[in-house]
Amino acid sequence: MCLGIPGEVIEVLDDKPDLAKVDVSGVRRNINIGLLGEDRPVPGEWxxxxxxxxxxxxxxxxxxxxxxxxxxxxxxxxxxxxxxKESRIE
Incomplete structure (x- = not known):
């Protein structure tokens, strides 16, 4: 199964415009936003x-x-x- 996970954009990296720092349930990671084309997210968007x-x-x-x-x-x-774990089949 493939899951899409929501994340909130914290910042778009100035030196790497296809990357954004995103908060995903408290974990911050750089995410590639290049597939979004001209519809680039801004901080605060999901x-x-x-x-x-x-x-x-x-x-x-x-x-x-x-x-x-x-x-x-x-x-x-x-x-x-x-x-x-608690079940037993005998």
Missing amino acids: ILIHVGFALSKIDEQEAQDALAFLEGIGQAYADEIEAL
């Missing part, structure tokens, strides 16, 4: 990221909804693994 590349700009509500969904999947997956 982007959808996959394997280090911005795929599209999204609004803040869509970003928050996606983050909540992903957090929900993460917890559901963790709960399922714990249940599996």
Whole structure:
């Protein structure tokens, strides 16, 4: 499964215009924004990221909804693994 992760643009790097510093759930990384072409994001805007590349700009509500969904999947997956660890098939 491929996931797009929302991130908030912190700054576009002056010396590397295809890169932006982005905050993804508290982790800051440089992300390639070159695929967005002329629709470059500015600080404060949200982007959808996959394997280090911005795929599209999204609004803040869509970003928050996606983050909540992903957090929900993460917890559901963790709960399922714990249940599996505790189960015994004999």
